[in-house]
Amino acid sequence: MLDSLFNEFRDISVKEWKQKIQFDLKGEDYNTTLVTKTLEDINIKPFYSQEDLPTEMEIGSNPPWNICEKIYVAKAFGANAKAIENIEKGAQSILFIFPDETVDLNALFKDFPFDLVSIHVETEFLSLDFIKKLIAYFKDKEAKIYLHLDIIGNLARSGNWYFNLKKDIAIFSEIQSLLSNLPQFKTSITVDLTLYQNAGANMVQQLAYALAHTNEYFTILEKKSFNVSFKVAVSSNYFFEIAKLKALRTLWKTLASEYSSTAECHLFCIPTKRNKTLYDYNVNMLRTTTEYMSAIIGGANTICTLPYDYFYHKDNEFASRIARNQLLILKHESYFDKVKNPSDGSYYIESITEDLAKKALDLFKKIEAGGGFLEQLKAHIIQKKIKENATLEQEKFNEKNKILVGTNKYQNKEDRMKNDLELYPFIKTEIRKTLIEPIIERRLAETSEQERLKNEPS
Helix, strand or coil: CHHHHHHCCCCCCHHHHHHHHHHHCCCCCHHHHHCEECCCCCEECCCCCHHHCCCCCCCCCCCCCEEEEEEECCCHHHHHHHHHHHHHCCCCEEEEEECCCCCCHHHHCCCCCCCCCEEEEEECCCCHHHHHHHHHHHCCCCCCEEEECCHHHHHHHHCCCCCCHHHHHHHHHHHHHHHCCCCCEEECCEEECHHHHHHCCCHHHHHHHHHHHHHHHHHHCCCCCCCEEEEEEECCCHHHHHHHHHHHHHHHHHHHHHCCCCCCEEEEEEECCCCCCCCCCCHHHHHHHHHHHHHHHHCCCEEECCCCCCCCCCCCHHHHHHHHHHHHHHHHCCCCCCCCCCCCCCHHHHHHHHHHHHHHHHHHHHHHHCCCHHHHHHCCHHHHHHHHHHHHHHHHHHCCCCCCECCCECCCCCCCCHHHCCCCCCCCCCCCCCCCCCCCCCCCCHHHHHHHHHHCCC
């Protein structure tokens, strides 16, 4: 029955489609009317066909993904209680952020279900003694630990090394040696791409900087086979973000193979901060929902929640619950964990994945020819390129060509936020001496929000 139905329709060639479109345009130019160019210099066509599929297309299954929640470890007992509560409510992994070395690990991990829940560790310091403390605590436990250690990312974000170049690399290298044969530690190196995205880098830049950033670790370390966590910020550019993550895995394999490494990468994804808004803040929930979906379809291993009010409210149970439930609904009610390769074979996604990967590889080669990532950070070339793209994106927002609903379009004039700010929601400037110019994260809506706050009636 179906065969006879489909046989009634003849195949339509790409040429015929274009001719039909050109006829319907009534003299308008196909390329200028229907083909748009992105900030990554990629042309988006009005339709795609099998001809747009890459000649070499890797088909595979996406990894299982888990829901992660972030906890700042101010006090061990409080962080433990919050972690246990979050796990009971659906969290499958916890990102612990440590401000100092003094934490009592016994108190922090009391009754923690190590066999069920992965642990992500991020520190605001660099300490060999703290790593030894972690090793001693976990040596007889069946735990899965991902250590988010990124000395180059710290330099890019803060403008300074933790100590200095030589000492940071020495401590970093010794930590890698200590952890190399410990099965509990799944990764001990992180490449933080969130900084580049949140500061305004386009997707080609994010991918190229990820490669160049990682290549510095291949250069630093004696052992060339190591697993890496890529910490990725995901924006609301739905299909492009799926393609970005797919391209990142491909580029990692390409780079690792140059060092004869078959090690895997772990994609730790979190919604971007760049498009989040103070006014009409409930729209942030819609934004993070599509960002979670892009992360899942793109092949994330871990997806961290981002509450809609994270930048102007202190931690609150309602916002955390909503963020967690968004992912729980996608997993358990929308069945986003059931299809293993949902985007494979999509003409559009496969085409832009290839475009992103090729352009990122070309930019990576230029960075290496220019001395490498650290050298270009030192020369402020990376910072300059990110600023240039951020300026273009900001202009699109200011001209309402890039829409943030409720902020630069469809504003609610009655919206009032001045009395609802528990945290300062804008960039904080601090005059200090730095080795290099730091890369600064900035939300697109900050300037317009400051103006609206100033004009709010008392």
